[in-house]
Amino acid sequence: MTVRTRNTEWVHLTSMPWRVLVQRFSFILFMAASVGLLILGRAQPALIEGARAHIIDVLAPLLDAAARPMTVAQNISSRIESYRQLQKENDDLRSKNAQLAQWQNAVATLQNENRELHALLNFKTEPGLSYISARVIADTGGPFVRSLVVTAGKIDGVREGMAVMTGEGLIGRVIEVGDWSSRVLLITDLNSRIPVTIAGSGDRAILGGDNSAEPKLMYLPQDAVLNPGARVITSGHGGIFPPGLPVGTVSTTTHGVTSIMPLADLGRINYVQLVDFNLKGGAFNPLAAKVEAELNQQQR
Amino acid sequence: MLTTVWQRLDQGARLALPFVTALIFTLISAITLPLPWFGEVAPPLALIAVYYWAIHRPDLFWPSMAFGIGFLNDVVHFLPLGLSALIFVAAHHLVLTQRRFFVGHAFFMLWWGFALTMLIVMLATWGLQSAIRWQLVPFLPVVVQALLAIIIFPLPAWLLIRLQRLTLSHI
Numbered sequence: 374m375t376v377r378t379r380n381t382e383w384v385h386l387t388s389m390p391w392r393v394l395v396q397r398f399s400f401i402l403f404m405a406a407s408v409g410l411l412i413l414g415r416a417q418p419a420l421i422e423g424a425r426a427h428i429i430d431v432l433a434p435l436l437d438a439a440a441r442p443m444t445v446a447q448n449i450s451s452r453i454e455s456y457r458q459l460q461k462e463n464d465d466l467r468s469k470n471a472q473l474a475q476w477q478n479a480v481a482t483l484q485n486e487n488r489e490l491h492a493l494l495n496f497k498t499e500p501g502l503s504y505i506s507a508r509v510i511a512d513t514g515g516p517f518v519r520s521l522v523v524t525a526g527k528i529d530g531v532r533e534g535m536a537v538m539t540g541e542g543l544i545g546r547v548i549e550v551g552d553w554s555s556r557v558l559l560i561t562d563l564n565s566r567i568p569v570t571i572a573g574s575g576d577r578a579i580l581g582g583d584n585s586a587e588p589k590l591m592y593l594p595q596d597a598v599l600n601p602g603a604r605v606i607t608s609g610h611g612g613i614f615p616p617g618l619p620v621g622t623v624s625t626t627t628h629g630v631t632s633i634m635p636l637a638d639l640g641r642i643n644y645v646q647l648v649d650f651n652l653k654g655g656a657f658n659p660l661a662a663k664v665e666a667e668l669n670q671q672q673r
Numbered sequence: 674m675l676t677t678v679w680q681r682l683d684q685g686a687r688l689a690l691p692f693v694t695a696l697i698f699t700l701i702s703a704i705t706l707p708l709p710w711f712g713e714v715a716p717p718l719a720l721i722a723v724y725y726w727a728i729h730r731p732d733l734f735w736p737s738m739a740f741g742i743g744f745l746n747d748v749v750h751f752l753p754l755g756l757s758a759l760i761f762v763a764a765h766h767l768v769l770t771q772r773r774f775f776v777g778h779a780f781f782m783l784w785w786g787f788a789l790t791m792l793i794v795m796l797a798t799w800g801l802q803s804a805i806r807w808q809l810v811p812f813l814p815v816v817v818q819a820l821l822a823i824i825i826f827p828l829p830a831w832l833l834i835r836l837q838r839l840t841l842s843h844i
Contacts, residue, residue: 403739425748440704513703513750515717
C-alpha cells in the first residue's frame with residue numbers, strides 16, 4: 374500500500390513542469406543555501422569577509438544617502454541647541470581656555486625635558502601617527518554585534534587592524550576594508566580584544582567586549598589594585614595598536630570582574646578618526662612582522 | 674509603441690514594489706539615529722516587510738526574495754552570512770502556511786500574527802547566534818528589540834498598506 378502511494382506521488386511530481394517543481398521545493402532549496410552559506414562562512418571566513426566588504430562598498434552610497442537627512446537634521450538641532458546656550462558655552466570655553474593655556478606651558482616644558490632625556494638615553498622614538506577622518510554611515514548593531522560602517526576605505530589608505538578613535542578616546546578597530554568604506558568593530562563587541570595598560574600602576578590586561586555598554590578587563594594580574602576612575606590606555610603590545618591611546622576609566626569591580634567605562638560615547642558617534650600607526654614594514658600583523666624579520670636574518 | 678514600453682516599465686516597477694520596499698527597509702534599519710543605544714535594539718524592519726508581503730502578495734514576494742533580503746540583512750548588520758537568510762526564508766514559509774488566518778481579517782489579526790512571528794524569530798535568532806558563537810549571547814537586548822518591533826509594527830505596516838493600495842490594487 375505504502376509503495377503504491379510513493380509511486381503515485383513520484384509520477385505526480387515528474388509530470389509537473391520544472392518551474393512548479395522548483396517553486397514547490399524553493400523553500401528547501403533556499404533553506405539549504407542559507408545553511409550552506411553559514412557553513413562556508415565558518416570554513417572560509419576570508420572569502421566571505423572579502424565578499425561582504427565588496428557588497429558594502431556597493432551599498433555605501435545608498436547607506437550614505439539614507440543617512441544624510443538624519444545627519445543634516447542632527448547638525449541643525451545641535452546648531453540650534455548651541456545658539457541657545459551660546460552665552461554659557463562662551464563662559465565655559467573662556468575658563469577652559471585659561472586652564473588649557475596653563476597646561477600648554479606645562480606640556481611644552483615637559484616635552485623639552487622629555488626630548489633631552491630621550492637624547493641622553495639614546496631612546497628610539499615611537500613611529501609617528503597619522504589620522505584619516507571618516508563619517509559614520511551605518512550603525513549596524515542589532516542585539517548581537519557592535520559595529521559601524523564608515524566612509525573611508527583602501528583608497529584613503531585604510532588598512533585592516535587600524536585603531537579607530539573619536540576626540541575622546543578609542544572606540545574600536547577596522548576589521549573589514551572595502552575600496553570606499555570600512556567596518557569598525559567597537560570595543561564593546563563580544564569579539565573585541567584589546568591589549569591595555571592601567572595608567573599609573575602599569576598593570577597589563579586585555580580589554581574584552583561582552584556586547585554590554587562596559588567592556589571588561591581580562592587576564593589582569595591577581596595582585597592588581599584598581600581604583601574606580603583609573604585611566605585605561607592601549608598598551609601597544611602585539612604591535613596592532615599604538616601605545617597610549619586613551620580607552621576608558623575603571624568603572625566598577627564586582628565579583629572580581631572589572632568593568633571599563635569607555636571615554637567615547639559609543640551610542641552617538643558621527644565622525645571617527647582612523648589611526649595610522651606607521652610601523653616600519655606595515656607590522657599590523659605581528660606574525661607577518663616576525664616572519665619578515667626571520668627571513669631578513671636568513672638572507673644575511 | 675512608446676506607450677507600450679512605458680506601460681511595461683510601469684507594470685514592472687509596480688511588480689517589483691514588494692522586493693524594493695523590503696530592500697529599502699533593510700537599508701533604513703542600518704541608519705544611525707541620534708538616540709543612544711538605539712542601534713542595539715533597532716527593530717528589524719526587513720522582517721516586517723517580509724511578513725507583510727508574504728501575507729498580502731505572496732505571488733510577488735517569493736522565497737528567493739526572502740533569501741535575498743536576508744542575505745543583505747546579514748551583510749549590512751554584520752551577522753554571520755546566511756543567518757538572516759535562513760530565518761527569513763523559514764519565516765516566509767511559516768507565514769505562507771498560516772496566511773489564511775491573517776489575510777482579509779481585521780488589522781489586529783495582522784498585528785497578532787506579526788507578534789507571534791517576531792517571538793519565534795527572536796528565539797530562533799538568539800539560539801542560532803549562541804550556537805554559532807558557542808556561548809550564550811545576552812538575551813535582554815533581543816527581547817527589547819522584539820518588543821520594540823511589535824510596538825512599532827503598525828507604522829511600517831500602514832505605510833505598506835498605503836503603498837499596496839496605491840500601486841498594486843489592480844494588479
